[in-house]
Amino acid sequence: MKRLFIAALAVFALSGATAAQAEEVIKLKLSHFLPSSHPSQKDFIEPWVAELEKRTNGKVKVEIYPAGSAFGHVAKQFDQVRAGVVDIAHGLTGFPRGRLPRTLVTDLPFLVKTSDAASKTLWDLYPTYLAEEYKGMKMLAMHAHNGGLIHTRDKKVTKMEDLKGLRLRTPSLAISNMLKYLGATPVGLPPTQVYENLQKGVIDGNVFPYEAVNSFKLYEVLGYHLDAKAYTTSFYFAMNEKKYNSLPEDIRKVIDDISGQTLVNKFGGWWTKWDQPGIQAIKDKGNEVTVLTDAERDAWRKHLEPMIDAYLGDMEDKGIKNAREIYAKAQELVAKYEQ
CATH class of the missing domain: 3.40.190.170 (Bacterial extracellular solute-binding protein, family 7)
Incomplete structure (x- = not known):
């Protein structure tokens, strides 16, 4: 009887530990407005997600919602990420119309030729000139395509x-x-x-x-x-600020390390490839x-x-x-x- 009792305790302890581990996994929703077949998902979003999951040792899991999914509507993404309906969004700055006029200054004709220059310009402008348009968001990157x-x-x-x-x-x-x-x-x-x-x-x-x-x-x-x-046309890659602030410090550090200037610097090469x-x-x-x-x-x-x-x-x-x-x-x- 004593052995049976000890065995039962061991099973209970193991199941409790497994449940606790399962609870520790942080699940994030990431939406974007392009089809899953678009190269931006293959070259940018999926590798970014994989790196986040790898560096957090599986503590974070991200589900991607592309165009055609429940959260993939281009006109809704800005409000969805700001409200926390999704945790992260890759969106187009022209939608919803008229909401980001400071950012859209970079749309003016014959300003820029390359994605690399446009993306780095946006990122440099962001802290001083653009941030107020993205209240409630943690900006992870901004970018723009090559001259159209x-x-x-x-x-x-x-x-x-x-x-x-x-x-x-x-x-x-x-x-x-x-x-x-x-x-x-x-x-x-x-x-x-x-x-x-x-x-x-x-x-x-x-x-x-x-x-x-x-x-x-x-x-x-x-x-x-x-x-x-x-x-050019510009894009944002942003996280709900409250969600970001609620994450453990080590998770926030990983997100910071794989985003920002490190990520912005990649878009010029990607757009040239695309x-x-x-x-x-x-x-x-x-x-x-x-x-x-x-x-x-x-x-x-x-x-x-x-x-x-x-x-x-x-x-x-x-x-x-x-x-x-x-x-x-x-x-x-x-x-x-x-x-």
Whole structure:
């Protein structure tokens, strides 16, 4: 009887220890707005998660929710992570519309050519100029894609005048203003609807980076590509601040070590890699690509100065009194990183 009692105690103790260990596992939800097949999940999100789980010796487990999942809606991610519905989110700064105007200064046309410079510029701007837009969040990284192109179906565009009368899918307010200023009609469409609308002739073209041309197979219905490096679009990778602060110190340290500048420095290489399939698909189809020189880009920028000035003035009218300071600092940082 005594042996039976001791054995029972041992089983109870073991089961209690196992339960305690199970309780120690911290489960986090990470959402993003792109399909699970997108290279950003394979090259960025999954390795980041794997590194977090590895360095915490399995104390942290992360479940990824991509586009099409319960938490993968692009327009809801910002509020979801801030409210703690998800713990971490990789989102697009243009959604919800109008919520992050300081951040969107980097969308202004002909500011930056490369993802590397844009991403590092955003990260440098964040503490002083952008942080107030992300209250309730612990920012893990910010980044932006390589300079985007103007793509058209039937009409070759090589100069500003060629845009007059064209209906072009636009990615942001800043680029909508640019297109209007140059005589084109900006059309707002989700990326997933661009192919069909090009095919039917509802729009004449779009403004996208090379990466999207491949991801959405747009090269099939496009004929011409103006590599103007005309703009970029930015993204945030953030954690709910309360959740972050509730984690044990050693877990927070791991998150800090694999995020921030360490992570930001990787995006330039990743975006260049992600652009390659689009570049190759355009070449294989035989589409025509025109590349603007630096001098031509400067001419476009100079022509657009009144539009940029009006955009910054509108920000000031809406209460962002340091809008021009943010833009000037962005220009300074881009020059530093692109030299």
